[in-house]
Amino acid sequence: xxxxxxxxxxxxxxxxxxxxxxxxxxxxxxxxxxxxxxxxxxxxxxxxxxxxxxxxxxxxxxxxxxxxxxxxxxxxxxxxxxxxxxxxxxxxxxxxxxxxxxxxxxxxxxxxxxxxxxxxxxxxxxxxxxxxxxxxxxxxxxxxxxxxxxxxxxxxxxxxxxxxxxxxxxxxxxxxxxxxxxxxxxxxxxxxxxxxxxxxxxxxxxxxxxxxxxxxxxxxxxxxxxxxxxxxxxxxxxxxxxxxxxxxxxxxxxxxxxxxxxxxxxxxxxxxxxxxxxxxxxxxxxxxxxxxxxxxxxxxxxxxxxxxxxxxxxxxxxxxxxxxxxxxxxxxxxxxxxxxxxxxxxxxxxxxxxxxxxxxxxxxxxxxxxxxxxxxxxxxxxxxxxxxxxxxxxxxxxxxxxxxxxxxxxxxxxxxxxxxxxxx
Numbered sequence: 174x175x176x177x178x179x180x181x182x183x184x185x186x187x188x189x190x191x192x193x194x195x196x197x198x199x200x201x202x203x204x205x206x207x208x209x210x211x212x213x214x215x216x217x218x219x220x221x222x223x224x225x226x227x228x229x230x231x232x233x234x235x236x237x238x239x240x241x242x243x244x245x246x247x248x249x250x251x252x253x254x255x256x257x258x259x260x261x262x263x264x265x266x267x268x269x270x271x272x273x274x275x276x277x278x279x280x281x282x283x284x285x286x287x288x289x290x291x292x293x294x295x296x297x298x299x300x301x302x303x304x305x306x307x308x309x310x311x312x313x314x315x316x317x318x319x320x321x322x323x324x325x326x327x328x329x330x331x332x333x334x335x336x337x338x339x340x341x342x343x344x345x346x347x348x349x350x351x352x353x354x355x356x357x358x359x360x361x362x363x364x365x366x367x368x369x370x371x372x373x374x375x376x377x378x379x380x381x382x383x384x385x386x387x388x389x390x391x392x393x394x395x396x397x398x399x400x401x402x403x404x405x406x407x408x409x410x411x412x413x414x415x416x417x418x419x420x421x422x423x424x425x426x427x428x429x430x431x432x433x434x435x436x437x438x439x440x441x442x443x444x445x446x447x448x449x450x451x452x453x454x455x456x457x458x459x460x461x462x463x464x465x466x467x468x469x470x471x472x473x474x475x476x477x478x479x480x481x482x483x484x485x486x487x488x489x490x491x492x493x494x495x496x497x498x499x500x501x502x503x504x505x506x507x508x509x510x511x512x513x514x515x516x517x518x519x520x521x522x523x524x525x526x527x528x529x530x531x532x533x534x535x536x537x538x539x540x541x542x543x544x545x546x547x548x549x550x551x552x553x554x555x556x557x558x559x560x561x562x563x564x565x566x567x568x569x570x571x572x573x574x575x576x577x578x579x580x581x582x583x584x585x586x587x588x589x590x591x592x593x594x595x596x597x
Contacts, residue, residue, distance in 0.1 A: 209274030235535030249505030343368035
């Protein structure tokens with residue numbers, strides 16, 4: 174923590190994102206929603222590319238969770254800081270479109286109460302006595318549905334417990350201890366939280382009796398034994414030549430969400446596919462898939478990641494938010510002497526895939542401190558027995574909720590279910 178010479182202390186703002194019925198909308202809201210969904214999918218690729226530079230191994234994250242919380246952060250940003258956030262996050266250039274788009278998306282991404290559970294909640298925790306500008310308050314309350322609560326951050330253990338309890342409740346205890354008391358102190362002014370939780374059943378469920386041990390290739394020379402699920406059914410499928418990979422979509426009940434698997438054609442092809450993804454739109458994949466009869470074998474897995482986002486966000490162009498001499502969040506505090514900068518950004522994410530379906534959750538925290546296709550065969554035998562990527566995708570709004578890369582499926586199987594991947 175540092176002291177600004179003539180403008181008082183630089184104070185701290187902590188932002189947390191947690192991951193874990195469609196309505197008829199006016200044309201304006203629908204246009205805004207589509208713009209936000211498009212930007213989120215574009216941002217997914219750039220963030221994933223940045224993450225692959227700092228992690229070597231299994232990874233799961235929620236681009237939606239981070240994008241949602243950073244949209245709230247942008248509501249208080251000014252000047253270069255606001256421009257950097259807009260560019261890095263691929264947001265629409267018009268703030269009204271951005272905020273209305275998130276409002277429409279939040280209302281649309283609600284559970285139908287029958288086929289799946291999808292909960293996304295926003296919360297703002299302000300230091301006791303810290304006054305927010307009315308414009309910022311209106312934006313986060315009206316567009317993000319965020320409740321504003323006051324906490325005494327000097328009582329760091331109690332404050333951290335309050336925040337972590339909210340995260341745990343929202344993610345059905347899948348994300349715990351997102352922050353520690355050491356993340357909060359007398360200079361912390363604000364904590365922004367987005368929580369998302371998803372649990373869905375496959376439209377075509379796997380028969381547990383068919384799940385058997387099989388080889389999973391780590392590379393051309395090494396294999397591990399994993400629990401491999403099997404099913405024969407009709408699935409959207411296609412060859413993505415630009416990625417030298419196959420894509421298959423596994424719809425969840427209700428047909429509003431799908432898990433899309435990208436399987437490289439080569440055993441050691443995931444890294445090469447990641448490189449190609451830098452210039453490839455994930456949003457183009459669903460429209461290129463066609464229903465085919467598939468004999469599918471894929472591993473069941475559980476994975477949790479804890480990701481320090483400061484490096485990746487800096488890599489994609491949002492580094493100025495961490496610079497206490499340059500960051501401009503003057504749109505947040507009512508007291509102009511309170512100067513904020515982001516001191517920490519972290520996300521926790523979780524996913525479990527089994528015969529019945531998937532369960533996923535995630536959490537992100539940002540701290541501000543003061544100052545032509547070939548002819549296809551009729552039958553396809555797909556074996557996911559090598560490193561691959563997955564994403565949970567809203568098929569109606571073309572937006573990615575969760576994205577992951579599985580290099581070693583064994584790490585996420587039952588005897589390692591509690592293993593956690595840390596990315597610094």
